[in-house]
Every structure is written in structure tokens, then in C-alpha cells.
Amino acid sequence: xxxxxxxxxxxxxxxxxxxxxxxxxxxxxxxxxxxxxxxxxxxxxxxxxxxxxxxxxxxxxxxxxxxx
Numbered sequence: 670x671x672x673x674x675x676x677x678x679x680x681x682x683x684x685x686x687x688x689x690x691x692x693x694x695x696x697x698x699x700x701x702x703x704x705x706x707x708x709x710x711x712x713x714x715x716x717x718x719x720x721x722x723x724x725x726x727x728x729x730x731x732x733x734x735x736x737x
Contacts, residue, residue, distance in 0.1 A: 675730050676705045679723045694718060 680690055691701040694715050704711035713727075720727045725737045 673705050673707050673711070673730070675732060676711075676719065679719070679725070679730070680705075683723075690719070693722060 680687070687701050687705065688698045691698040694701065696715075700709075703709045704715070716727045716730060720730055723730075726734065728734045729737050
């Protein structure tokens with residue numbers, strides 16, 4: 670499993686495309702893909718935005734807890 674598997678899982682649970690989340694974060698689809706696959710580090714402010722969007726915690730996204 671790659672580092673940010675939960676980013677993908679959360680996105681797919683809402684039937685969203687990488688393009689949709691990239692627009693939410695005002696970034697390119699390619700850059701978001703790099704974050705989602707763990708190829709590059711996602712900035713903390715984007716993690717916070719995603720945690721708020723998915724109504725979960727940053728720790729859950731990072732795999733530090735299994736409790737949403």
C-alpha cells in the first residue's frame with residue numbers, strides 16, 4: 670500500500686475524480702496525483718482542507734489512526 674492510500678479511498682468513496690479534488694485544492698490534476706500516490710509530499714494546508722472536506726482528521730488521512 671502506498672503512503673496516502675486513504676486519500677484515494679476517501680475520494681473514491683465520494684465517487685470523485687482526481688480532477689475534482691485538484692480543483693478543490695486549486696492545483697493541477699497531475700500534482701494531486703503525485704500527492705495521492707505518495708510520489709511527493711502534500712502540503713499541510715492541503716491536508717487540513719481535505720480533512721475538513723471529508724469530515725475526518727489529518728491523522729486518519731496519514732494513517733496515524735483508524736478512527737475517522
